[in-house]
Amino acid sequence: MSTVQFIKALTNDEGSDKASELFRHTFAEDESGVWSAPGRVNLIGEHTDYNAGLCLPIALPHRTFIALKPRTDGIVRVVSDVDPTSFQEVDLNGLEARGVDGWAAYPVGVAWALRSMGFSQVQGFDAAFASCVPLGSGLSSSAAMTCSTALALDDVFALGYGASDAGRVTLIESAMKSENDMAGASTGGLDQNASMRCTAGHALLLDCRPELTPLENTSQQPFDLSAHGLELLVVDTQAPHQLNDGQYAERRACCEEAAKVLKVANLRVTADGIAKSDDPFQSLKETLDALPDEVMKKRVRHVVTEIARVRSFVRAFANGQVEEAGRLFNASHDSLKADYEVTVPELDVAVDVARKNGAYGARMTGGGFGGSIIALVNSGESEKLAQLIADEFARQGFHAPRALAAVASDSARKVR
CATH class of the missing domain: 3.30.230.10 (Ribosomal Protein S5; domain 2)
Known part of the structure; x- marks a missing residue:
């Protein structure tokens, strides 16, 4: 290999x-x-x-x-x-x-x-x-x-x-x-x-x-990952990545239609209302019950819970709660797989290998239907974990993945 x-x-x-x-x-x-x-x-x-x-x-x-x-x-x-x-x-x-x-x-x-x-x-x-x-x-x-x-x-x-x-x-x-x-x-x-x-x-x-x-x-x-003894591994699965085939537009249209059914300007209004309610779980259930079909229920559940996960991740990382940050990565991927249905086998396999080999959490990143995963790992573990993912890809007959280390960097600028 x-x-x-x-x-x-x-x-x-x-x-x-x-x-x-x-x-x-x-x-x-x-x-x-x-x-x-x-x-x-x-x-x-x-x-x-x-x-x-x-x-x-x-x-x-x-x-x-x-x-x-x-x-x-x-x-x-x-x-x-x-x-x-x-x-x-x-x-x-x-x-x-x-x-x-x-x-x-x-x-x-x-x-x-x-x-x-x-x-x-x-x-x-x-x-x-x-x-x-x-x-x-x-x-x-x-x-x-x-x-x-x-x-x-x-x-x-x-x-x-x-x-x-x-x-x-x-x-x-x-x-x-x-x-x-x-x-x-x-x-x-x-x-x-x-x-x-x-x-x-x-x-x-x-x-x-x-x-x-x-x-x-x-x-x-x-x-600052280094302050917590962490690295962020990015693995490009090299699975075919295509958003022009209507999948992205289909999900976007579904969310817009759900907002109309719920009589709100957008699903953020719904998410904020659920977050502020006395019983968010019951409020989410009532929201989903108001939707006409199972696909729309799943799409809305992902969006509402994902917005909540962003808030939770910011708090967890700021407080040095690395395991909680990793758990939120995992929950995000599971939601994107089951409710938004934008993962592919390569993404799921890479996430699974990362979770089983020491990552605090792993998830697909980007629009889905191909592309990359990220994994929160201890410093010095990225290359070893990337190799394990590559080995499993070879066993599964997937294209060989590529990897990189992500560091929070600067925006667009003139360089010369």
Whole structure:
């Protein structure tokens, strides 16, 4: 059995050099600058963002780097280190939603979104991407691409939004619009907020209620694993990861329909009402009894209990209650498996191996249907545990997984 691959993060210099070299090789000139944005891992709070709920992501040290130079026409030319031999060219003028195919829809979509938001000064650009965020891993390589692009365009076209946390919310909107409307990949905003607003050494407690302002909807929660003698292992199962086949949209629509049945604006209203009741268990039962079918009951039960788990995890970690934090990881995964039905065998096997071999807790992270798991383990145990998961994958005939160590890192920024 082969040794599991550990994915190392590129340093700023390494990532900048790769993007710059690809830019010069492709476009035969120098870029105006290099920017980067991180992938993210969500500690807990899955499928709650589009239900106005709570999420708790951290930014990864693994980032996407973009070397970019603005143009004075509407042409966008982009190239990626995934396939350095070819670049794609698109004209922003007359471009409509879903007008770009493939990966180029993400960066092109950001410029299209900004123009549709009224930023007429945004023109075309040439850009080269280099990334160490594993694709299809559930670690939001797409948000790393759209957010790095948004920050670069904000800079070169002097929009003035990238320098403040509140201003970045406008750039987040353009990144979300790119993914939802141009690329056709539904997103509720967790990924983009994490990539744009996380800080090193902290988890971002994101409150997705629409009535909150950008200054009200986030708080930085200390997340220092080393202080508790811990590591956060991320294992990319390399199972097929696809949200464009309707599964994500189906669950989102089910939650929206449930809110209508319950006569509330969103399921966060329901979750808060249950949390504040004298008997939350009875209140949850009454809520579920009011729903018309078993599938909707399961979806709502996950969302309501997951929102509660985010609050509990923040308290547990702040108080050094490592075993309780791990228990909440486990409960989250079990709910995503049984009630939200977004796990696949690879995710479940990886979680099971982690739990049986010393992890305090383990859960899938991201949208599901493939992607990654996270496991809370003692310091020094990550590589050993990742290898055990890889060995079991080999026995089961799964693709070989990859792994990385997650450290709470910084948000998108200019690096050169």
